[in-house]
Amino acid sequence: MAPTVERKKIDLAPLKAANVPIFFIVGGPGSGKGTQCDKIVAKYGLTHLSSGDLLRDEVKSGSPRGAQLTAIMESGALVPLEVVLDLVKEAMLIAIEKGSKGFLIDGYPREVAQGQQFESEIQEAKLVLFFDVAEETLVKRLLGRAETSGRADDNIDTIKKRLHTFVTSTAPVVDYYESKGKLVRINAEGSVDDIFGVVVANLDKVTSKI
Numbered sequence: 277m278a279p280t281v282e283r284k285k286i287d288l289a290p291l292k293a294a295n296v297p298i299f300f301i302v303g304g305p306g307s308g309k310g311t312q313c314d315k316i317v318a319k320y321g322l323t324h325l326s327s328g329d330l331l332r333d334e335v336k337s338g339s340p341r342g343a344q345l346t347a348i349m350e351s352g353a354l355v356p357l358e359v360v361l362d363l364v365k366e367a368m369l370i371a372i373e374k375g376s377k378g379f380l381i382d383g384y385p386r387e388v389a390q391g392q393q394f395e396s397e398i399q400e401a402k403l404v405l406f407f408d409v410a411e412e413t414l415v416k417r418l419l420g421r422a423e424t425s426g427r428a429d430d431n432i433d434t435i436k437k438r439l440h441t442f443v444t445s446t447a448p449v450v451d452y453y454e455s456k457g458k459l460v461r462i463n464a465e466g467s468v469d470d471i472f473g474v475v476v477a478n479l480d481k482v483t484s485k486i
């Protein structure tokens with residue numbers, strides 16, 4: 277039986293009142309989501325929240341919630357929706373208190389239900405950026421990152437499982453937001469700067485008010 281997830285009541289009123297733009301950043305493992313988010317933050321000053329980073333921080337904190345996460349993440353599976361959404365909400369609220377003018381939610385949603393729950397409880401995403409990269413390239417990039425990242429999931433066995441999770445659970449997210457007219461599909465096989473050029477062209481269409 278799955279362990280019970282500890283949940284707190286989170287007051288979302290300040291986040292909803294701020295009504296700042298929210299962008300979901302989606303792509304396979306190693307597609308360059310974090311790399312591009314760093315560049316977007318530097319240019320547009322949005323707040324970057326990576327659900328994977330939030331989960332890794334939770335593990336490092338030694339909390340009871342964190343203790344349940346290590347095995348899931350090392351198996352390449354998805355962490356339960358409620359755990360991720362609570363961490364994202366808490367981080368968004370802290371950022372709003374500090375005056376955030378908008379969010380890049382990186383690595384979220386990983387399944388359609390995550391997107392639906394986020395949007396019904398918080399606010400609709402303005403756009404979903406999808407970094408489209410072939411599996412062969414993803415594996416090559418992740419094995420390169422493994423040399424320095426120290427990430428427990430940057431090893432070939434977990435990479436294969438993460439790719440499987442991406443195809444089975446996250447690919448439907450791409451179809452879902454495409455059908456809603458919110459998806460920006462970006463070929464992310466090229467250089468970091470070329471990809472960023474395409475990102476900027478798309479963000480400039482919708483960020484004039486930021």
Ligand SMILES: Nc1ncnc2c1ncn2[C@@H]1O[C@H](COP(=O)(O)OP(=O)(O)OP(=O)(O)O)[C@@H](O)[C@H]1O
Nearest residue numbers: 304305306307308309310311417420421466467468
């Ligand atoms: N366009 C690119 N060309 C070559 N290498 C890249 C490119 N973009 C990112 N990388 C490299 O690929 C690796 C993965 O990039 P990054 O960490 O940004 O991916 P990610 O999508 O955030 O992955 P994850 O889902 O595992 O967190 C890093 O070592 C990064 O330096």
Ligand SMILES: Nc1ncnc2c1ncn2[C@H]1C[C@H](O)[C@@H](COP(=O)(O)O)O1
Nearest residue numbers: 327328329349353354355360383384386
């Ligand atoms: N949004 C998420 N839902 C469920 N599980 C997640 C989510 N974001 C990250 N995770 C877990 C599963 C991933 O394999 C690891 C690492 O995430 P990454 O975005 O690759 O840093 O964390």
Ligand SMILES: [Mg+2]
Nearest residue numbers: 309310326328
């Ligand atoms: Mg990342």
